[in-house]
Amino acid sequence: MTVEIVHCPNCSSKEVSRNGKTRHGKQNFKCRDCGRQFVLNPEWKPITEEQKELMSRMLLERISQAGIARVLQVSEDTVQRYVNSQAAAVKKQVDVTPKEKKRLNVQMDELWSFVDSKGNQQWVWLALDAQTREIVGVHIGDRSAVSQAALWDSIPPVYRQCAVIYTDHWSAYDSVLPSKRHQSVDKDSGLTSYIERFNCTIRQRVSRLVRKSLGFSKKLENHIAAIWRFVHHYNANLQL
Incomplete structure (x- = not known):
């Protein structure tokens, strides 16, 4: 009868003893040298x-x-x-191409979403450069002026200094954005068409944002990260 010699997968030592059974009924082993516990021919393997x-x-x-x-x-x-x-x-800050200090056009909008249940609403606030189509600002939060202020703070300084901002008529924009450079417009004006188109794009590409989908987020951290991951991917591909 041949007795199989068991080697430790961690240090290759032969000083291995039996150490009971796993919850799946497999023989468990323990290395006396390094203390590693293992089973032979494990079904679970680390992802490559x-x-x-x-x-x-x-x-x-x-x-x-x-x-x-x-x-x-x-x-x-x-x-x-x-x-x-x-x-x-994931990095929670936009990467955009450098801009000169001149007139810039930015479109802003907010996108409804939720985490875990529809009662936990999380609005995705977005700012888009109308010339380059880059996303230049992102914030996820409620639909208040506090979140609008966080979006304003998230965009690069050159936009806060030079940009003319086009939004819909949501009151939070009026309370935060510089009045001389902020214009509230109707959707049929076409002056927010690029950001509205991006809203459609992100809903189609990020399963957590698809309406009437079972692929919703259960953790706010993962919800925020999924949105930032796509924004970085979107901006990087614009620059190719």
């Missing part, structure tokens, strides 16, 4: 760099996390852990 790259690209499309798990044949928990790690790392 290639899978991470595919996951990042699919998160930019209209694909739910459950759908990503099915495509990559990994668990939903694995996808969720990756999303959480990416949410913590």
